[in-house]
Amino acid sequence: MAFLEIDNLHYRYDETTALDNLSLSVDRGSICALVGPDGAGKTTLIRLLCRLIAPQTGTVSIDGEDLFDVATPLTDRLGYMPQSFSLYTDLSVEENLRFYAGVFGLTGSAYIEKRDYLYTFSRLGPFAKRRAGALSGGMKQKLALSCALLHDPELLILDEPTTGVDPVSRRQFWAILDDLRRAGVTIFVSTPYMDEASRADRITCLFSGQRLATGTADEVAATFIGSILRIDGVADADRLARLDALAGVTAQRFGAGVHLYLPSDMSADEVMPRVVELGIPRSAITERTPSVEDRFIQLMSGAGESEADNV
Amino acid sequence: MLRAYLGVLRKEFLQVRRDPIMLRLIFIMPILQLVLLGYAVNLDVKRIAVDVYDYDQTEQSRRFVQAMQPNDYFIPTAMTGSEDVRPTWHVPERFRTGDADMALILPENFSEELALGGNVTIGLVADASDANQASIGTGYAGQIVRQFNERELGIVPPLDISVKALYNPEGESVYYMVPGIVATLLTMITVMLTAMAIVRERETGTLEQVLVTPINATVLLLGKITTFAILGFIEIVIALTVGVLWFGVPFVGSPVLLFALAALYLFTTLGIGMLFSTMTSTQQQAMFLAWFFTVFAILTSGFFTPIDNMPEWLQAITVVNPMRWFMEIVRAIMMKGAGISDVLHAVYPLVIIGISVFSLALARFSKRVA
Numbered sequence: 001m002a003f004l005e006i007d008n009l010h011y012r013y014d015e016t017t018a019l020d021n022l023s024l025s026v027d028r029g030s031i032c033a034l035v036g037p038d039g040a041g042k043t044t045l046i047r048l049l050c051r052l053i054a055p056q057t058g059t060v061s062i063d064g065e066d067l068f069d070v071a072t073p074l075t076d077r078l079g080y081m082p083q084s085f086s087l088y089t090d091l092s093v094e095e096n097l098r099f100y101a102g103v104f105g106l107t108g109s110a111y112i113e114k115r116d117y118l119y120t121f122s123r124l125g126p127f128a129k130r131r132a133g134a135l136s137g138g139m140k141q142k143l144a145l146s147c148a149l150l151h152d153p154e155l156l157i158l159d160e161p162t163t164g165v166d167p168v169s170r171r172q173f174w175a176i177l178d179d180l181r182r183a184g185v186t187i188f189v190s191t192p193y194m195d196e197a198s199r200a201d202r203i204t205c206l207f208s209g210q211r212l213a214t215g216t217a218d219e220v221a222a223t224f225i226g227s228i229l230r231i232d233g234v235a236d237a238d239r240l241a242r243l244d245a246l247a248g249v250t251a252q253r254f255g256a257g258v259h260l261y262l263p264s265d266m267s268a269d270e271v272m273p274r275v276v277e278l279g280i281p282r283s284a285i286t287e288r289t290p291s292v293e294d295r296f297i298q299l300m301s302g303a304g305e306s307e308a309d310n311v
Numbered sequence: 312m313l314r315a316y317l318g319v320l321r322k323e324f325l326q327v328r329r330d331p332i333m334l335r336l337i338f339i340m341p342i343l344q345l346v347l348l349g350y351a352v353n354l355d356v357k358r359i360a361v362d363v364y365d366y367d368q369t370e371q372s373r374r375f376v377q378a379m380q381p382n383d384y385f386i387p388t389a390m391t392g393s394e395d396v397r398p399t400w401h402v403p404e405r406f407r408t409g410d411a412d413m414a415l416i417l418p419e420n421f422s423e424e425l426a427l428g429g430n431v432t433i434g435l436v437a438d439a440s441d442a443n444q445a446s447i448g449t450g451y452a453g454q455i456v457r458q459f460n461e462r463e464l465g466i467v468p469p470l471d472i473s474v475k476a477l478y479n480p481e482g483e484s485v486y487y488m489v490p491g492i493v494a495t496l497l498t499m500i501t502v503m504l505t506a507m508a509i510v511r512e513r514e515t516g517t518l519e520q521v522l523v524t525p526i527n528a529t530v531l532l533l534g535k536i537t538t539f540a541i542l543g544f545i546e547i548v549i550a551l552t553v554g555v556l557w558f559g560v561p562f563v564g565s566p567v568l569l570f571a572l573a574a575l576y577l578f579t580t581l582g583i584g585m586l587f588s589t590m591t592s593t594q595q596q597a598m599f600l601a602w603f604f605t606v607f608a609i610l611t612s613g614f615f616t617p618i619d620n621m622p623e624w625l626q627a628i629t630v631v632n633p634m635r636w637f638m639e640i641v642r643a644i645m646m647k648g649a650g651i652s653d654v655l656h657a658v659y660p661l662v663i664i665g666i667s668v669f670s671l672a673l674a675r676f677s678k679r680v681a
Contacts, residue, residue: 052519085516086515087520090326091326095322095325102317103521103524103526107314
C-alpha cells in the first residue's frame with residue numbers, strides 16, 4: 001500500500017464540483033507534483049489532505065491510517081505550506097520559527113539545534129531579526145518551508161510554493177525539496193510550472209476535478225498521441241489562427257513559438273509544405289519529441305471538447 | 312498544550328508590541344478620553360445667565376436679586392433700559408441670541424405687597440431648549456425663594472424637607488462619570504480588539520496555517536483571549552488611576568472585588584468579541600460591528616440617562632446588555648463601597664450573559680474553522 005492513498009474523493013462547493021471521484025496514490029519518499037490550470041481543484045485537494053475541509057465522499061489514508069478520522073493524530077506527521085504566505089508578517093523570521101516550534105512542542109536546545117539546521121539550508125540566518133513581511137518572495141517561501149519542517153514531518157504538502165518567486169530562488173527551493181526526498185520525506189506539491197513538475201517522481205494532471213494522467217514525466221510524455229512540429233518565431237494571434245486553420249492539426253502557443261499537434265495518421269512531411277505556404281521559413285520548423293506539457297495540453301483540450309459535447 | 316498556550320501568549324504580546332498604532336490605541340487613547348470626557352461630560356449646572364426685570368427697583372427687590380448670587384448658580388444681569396426697566400418682550404429675543412438662559416421678573420408692587428403681608432408672585436421664565444439646565448435652574452430658584460422667605464420675612468413653612476445627598480453630596484458629575492467611562496473603555500477595547508485580532512488571523516491566512524498544527528483552534532483562541540484580558544486589566548488600572556489621582560474620584564469600596572467582577576465582565580466582552588469574529592470576515596467588518604455594539608451598549612447602560620427613565624420595552628432590552636450590569640457594579644463599589652452581597656443582583660445576569668455568549672461563540676468558531 002502506498003504512503004498516501006486517495007480513493008474516490010469527491011468534493012463539491014455549492015454549485016461546482018471541485019473534485020470528481022479522484023483516486024491517487026503517492027509512494028513514501030517520493031515527490032508527487034500536481035499540475036493543472038487554475039480552478040482544476042488543486043487547492044481543494046490540498047486543503048482536503050490537510051483536513052481543513054471534509055469531502056462529501058471518498059477516503060484518504062496516510063500510512064494506512066484514515067485521514068478523516070478525527071482521532072488520527074495527523075498534524076505532527078504533516079507539514080503544510082499554503083499558497084499565500086501565511087506566517088505572521090509583523091513578527092521576525094526568528095519569532096515566527098519560535099512560535100511554530102512552540103506549537104509543535106519544540107523548545108530549548110532542541111529548538112536551537114533545529115533552527116540552526118534550518119538556517120543552513122534556507123540561508124535565512126542573517127535575516128533572523130527581519131520582519132517576515134519585509135522578506136523577498138523567495139525568502140518568504142523558504143521561511144514558510146522552514147516553519148513547516150520544524151517538526152520533521154513525514155509528509156510535506158505544498159500549495160504552489162514557487163508561484164511569484166524568481167527563477168533562481170525557484171531552483172534553490174527545488175534543490176531543498178530534492179534533499180528532503182533523499183531524507184525520506186514524502187512531498188506532495190502543486191505547481192503551475194511544468195519544468196518544476198518534471199523534477200518530481202510522479203506528475204498528476206488535474207483538470208476539472210478529474211485526474212487526466214499520472215506517471216513519471218517520461219511516462220506521461222510517451223502517451224502523447226501523434227507527433228509535433230515546432231514553429232519558432234512570433235506566435236501572434238494571427239499566425240496562431242492561420243496555423244490552427246490547417247486541416248487536421250491543432251496549433252497551441254508554446255513558450256516563444258507554436259506547437260502544431262499532428263494526429264497519428266498524418267506525417268510531418270505531409271504538413272510541412274502547407275506550413276511553408278503560410279509564409280513561414282522552412283528553417284523555423286522542427287520536429288519535436290512530445291513533452292509532459294504537450295501531453296497535458298492535448299489531454300486538456302480533449303477533456304474540454306468532451307465536456308462541451310455533454311452540454 | 313500548556314507550552315503551546317504559552318507560545319500563543321508570547322506571540323500575541325509580541326504582536327501587540329510590534330504595532331505602535333495599536334499600542335497607542337490601547338494605552339494613550341483611554342487616558343485622553345478619560346480626561347476629555349471627564350471635563351466635557353459635565354452635567355453640573357452652574358453660572359446660569361439670568362436677566363433680571365426688576366420693576367420694583369427697591370432696596371428689598373435688589374436684596375432678592377443678590378440672594379441669587381452666592382454659590383455661582385446664577386449670574387444675574389439687570390435689564391435696565393435707558394430710562395426704566397426694559398419691557399419683558401425682550402425675553403424671547405435674549406433667549407434666541409443665547410445671551411440669557413432665564414429671566415426673573417419682579418413686579419412693581421414687590422416690596423409694597425410684602426410689607427403689607429400680602430401674596431407676591433414673581434415670574435421665572437426659563438429657556439427649556441436645554442431641558443436639563445432649565446429644570447435644575449428652576450429648582451435652585453425655588454430654594455432661593457424659600458430661603459428668602461425665611462430670612463427676610465421670618466416665614467417658616469409648616470412642612471419642610473431636609474435633603475441630604477449621600478455618596479456624592481456636591482453632586483459632582485465627574486464622580487459619576489469616571490466609573491462609567493471605565494466601563495465604556497473596557498468594553499470598547501476588549502470587544503473591538505478581540506474581534507479584530509481573531510479576524511486578522513483568518514484574513515491573512517495565518518489561522519489556516521495554525522490549524523494544521525497540533526494546537527487546536529481553542530488553544531489559539533484562549534491565548535488571544537488571555538492577552539486581551541490582561542490588556543483589559545491594564546486598561547482598568549490606568550483609567551482608575553487617572554480618575555482617582557486627577558479627578559479626585561473617591562474609591563470607597565474594595566479594589567479586589569472590583570477587579571474580580573471586572574474579570575467576570577471581561578469574560579462577557581471577550582466572548583462578544585469572539586462571537587463577532589465568527590460573524591465577519593474582514594477586520595473592517597469586525598470593527599464596524601464592534602463599534603455598533605459599543606454605541607448600543609453605552610446608550611442602554613445607564614451611563615448618561617437613568618435606565619428607570621427609559622420606556623418599558625427598552626428597559627427590557629437593557630437586561631441583556633452586560634455593560635448595564637457592570638456600570639451598576641463599578642458605581643456601587645467605587646462610590647458606595649458596596650460589597651459582593653450588595654451587587655449580587657447584577658452579578659447573576661453577567662454570569663448568565665457571559666456563559667451564553669462564550670459558548671455560542673466557541674460553538675460558532677469551531678464550526679467555522681472545521
